[in-house]
Amino acid sequence: MLEITFLGTGAALPMYRGSNSAYLIRTDTACILFDCGPAILQQLDAVTVRPSELSHVFISHRHGDHALGFPMLVLAWALEQPPDQPLPTIVTSILTWASLETVLKHSYGDDIAVKCLQALPRILLPHDVPAQLTLADNIQMHTYPMNHSAFAPVLGAKFEIGATILAFTADTMPCETIVPMAKDADLLIHEANFSAILQPELAQGPYGHSTAQIAGRNAHAAQVKRLALVHLGSHLQGKEDIMREEAQREFSGIVSVPVAGVTYAF
Numbered sequence: 001m002l003e004i005t006f007l008g009t010g011a012a013l014p015m016y017r018g019s020n021s022a023y024l025i026r027t028d029t030a031c032i033l034f035d036c037g038p039a040i041l042q043q044l045d046a047v048t049v050r051p052s053e054l055s056h057v058f059i060s061h062r063h064g065d066h067a068l069g070f071p072m073l074v075l076a077w078a079l080e081q082p083p084d085q086p087l088p089t090i091v092t093s094i095l096t097w098a099s100l101e102t103v104l105k106h107s108y109g110d111d112i113a114v115k116c117l118q119a120l121p122r123i124l125l126p127h128d129v130p131a132q133l134t135l136a137d138n139i140q141m142h143t144y145p146m147n148h149s150a151f152a153p154v155l156g157a158k159f160e161i162g163a164t165i166l167a168f169t170a171d172t173m174p175c176e177t178i179v180p181m182a183k184d185a186d187l188l189i190h191e192a193n194f195s196a197i198l199q200p201e202l203a204q205g206p207y208g209h210s211t212a213q214i215a216g217r218n219a220h221a222a223q224v225k226r227l228a229l230v231h232l233g234s235h236l237q238g239k240e241d242i243m244r245e246e247a248q249r250e251f252s253g254i255v256s257v258p259v260a261g262v263t264y265a266f
Ligand SMILES: [Zn+2]
Pocket: 061, 063, 148, 152, 171
């Protein structure tokens, strides 16, 4: 079994049916959460997944729309984790972990949540070079530095699950690591915060983000099978067809703009 569920596909500011970007990868042996914005407990609840069911949590970077749900996840584990159930493993960069730890300690002080934080298994990675790790039997994860923010360096990630490859850019403007990361992926989940059609002045991807055109070009160059556009800016609500068309001008495979709650099975 391999499924990916889109818990949210919005950008920094949530919009109707577009809460912050987060994804759930479920296999027979793992339940991996990718990013956790402020509404993550509600997003998990919407697909009837308890925080205690997570086996791994990956956090791409420390911007609030990707990380501010972390204290609430820790609180949920502290209060509800069944004693016979192992805590999930946190995977993130060393730099992002320092922020997560600080936010949790400033939120809950020296109490049960801090004890839970200290007990969390964690794998801390460099933010500026690629890394590889084994998450579970048959699940390899590769992280790659993206190009988003000097303050909040981003790790994109590729998951090799059996013969299936899922690749995630998280937040990024064009950079040379996207295509190697996404090479031959069954699904590339690429941010598209802007539109080159609707905002031609942003076609080169400034402000740390990408357009649907850039996502389409990367999907074509990496020869992926399918492209999902996510992290659409709130100004693009209702413009999903234009975003899809913008990417399809560059990429002949399947392009989708998923909404929260949608699951793809492989
Ligand atoms: Zn960001």
